[in-house]
Amino acid sequence: MDEPEPAGVAATTFARVVLAPNPGPMTLDGTNSLVLRGPGSPGVIVVDPGPAHAEHLARLAGFGPVELVLVTHNHLDHTESLAEFARMTDAPVRAIDAALCIGGDPLVDGERIDAAGLAIDVVATPGHTADSVCFALPGDGPLEGAAYGSVLTGDTILGRGTTIIADPDGALGPYLESLERLRALGTPGPVVALTGHGPVLPDLAAICDAYLAHRAERLDQVRAALRELGDDATTAQVTDVVYADTDASVRVAAEASVRAQLRYLRGTA
Template structure:
């Protein structure tokens, strides 16, 4: 995290390349890092907004109580200025990504385009990432579908795993890929069953590795300027976690909290619940492969 400047503040606009700007939402947490990054695409009169972020109740950017995105819609509108928002896109519908789409649409008339709606119970530990039940897109993009505006073209890249409805967005003109929560430089993505699926997540990582994107702009943390190298490392990391799990089960039946303690030594206590969800995702995947089995609350190698 040392390469992320201390000077970045919520509500400020930062230019990353001619067609790409970023506005940081004021919702930092152990799961969102410095906050949700809303990406603005376009340099002319037509702007696409990617991941408008959390919704709020009217506090201003900079207010010390503003920890859930209040004022962020106003910051987006300030950054857009006199240009017209022609598309509001969401990578997925966790509560730190999509709720601001509705108020932004109400203020601008721009359509909500992108991932499919998804509303399920989130039994994981991430209170900031419960699903947004009110998300209502005007158009759902399928894998490979495109939208365009003045000087830009965006293509949907389906990447299920973190959530079943997760999309990345490729900016055709520059080779950039907006990766949402699927690939981030500062942290691995939480894969939390029942909607999170480790098998799908690994397939989506391989899908990105097979592409030739120049740079990744995630929803949290710094840009990734070595995409394929990072993704290769992430695939290796997940395979290492799988080997760790199987190694522990070779010693006997295990419950997930004890596995987390062994596998994530020194982990912040606030993140142990999320780590447990990812361990569960690996176990569910291994169970589908017939390699492990659940006996009560303990997991063991399949007979």
């Protein structure tokens, strides 16, 4: 049987998006696995190999020798295949969370990774989860407007909609700080956001502004709900008010975000 040909969509000169076959209410079209390669490099870096789906993993491995696997955060739709993919490629796996690392050290905020012909900066962005991390790549020319570089955002920023704060692992205070940090990366020109789900976004700073405005609006809605319901209102009660139109399929996620907002407002997180 012939090996599957490498697939995916060129997002920038250095990055190709390979969509995993796991669509759903929480994953949108599916998890975006990223394959990174610098000029002239025979090897690649794979970020978030995703679900344990044989054809998907074969496509990722088919881009060339995998020098390194990086992980943006611990959620299963990004990490389920880590052990299998590490066996397939004999590549070390690195993440903020040491429990996810295989044959490699935990990532450190501010470190620079030199692999596959690229210099990649590690940017810790806790909030969605405690171990969330982004990866900043250098400018790579005019393709998709990435002359000022790109940032792999995992689930800290999505290509469509907004992400959840996965309480109790995630927390709103650190998330707001992470958005501010990412926004600062969006200068002197537009930086492309390579998201964990959904399409590529052309302007990281602009989407951070939109996310911060959305979070401020949600906090105002929670405050209003507490005025209506009382300060001791439960998460479920506040969710009923603030997320009244939310589909039942994402109710658990809505409640997680409300818990995070209540902890933030009550000064407990």
